[in-house]
Amino acid sequence: MKVVHTNQAPDAIGPYSQGIVVNNMFYSSGQIPLTAEGELLQGNVQEQTHQVFNNLKAVLTEAGASFETVVKATVFIKDMNDFPLINEVYGEYFNTHKPARSCVEVARLPKDVLVEIEVIALVK
16 A cells, blocks of 8 residues: 655545555545645635646656546536536646546535535546
C-alpha cells in the first residue's frame, strides 16, 4: 500500500490522505474546491467543479494514473438542480473516456462547498 501526497493539491483537512494505491488501483479521497494552498474557491458551481478536477488531476498524476485510467467516479452535490452545470464541466474532463459514475445530492459537504468528487483509477 502506498500513500499518495502532492503539493499540487490541497492537504487533507482531517486524518486521511489524498489517496492510496493498492495493487495498481488508486483510490482518491473526495476532492473539494480548495486550492493547492488550502484556500476555498468561492466561485459558482462550474468554477468549483473545475477546481475539484484540478485537484483530482494532481493526485492522479502523483499516483501514476490519469483521467483516462479512471474506472469509477462518485460525485456529491449540494443541489441536484446544479446537476446539468456540473455535468457540463464533468464532460470536459471525461469526454471520450467515460468511467462508471454515481451522483448523489447530499445535505451538506465539507466547508459548505457545492461539489465533491472522488475517483478510483488504474495505475499505469
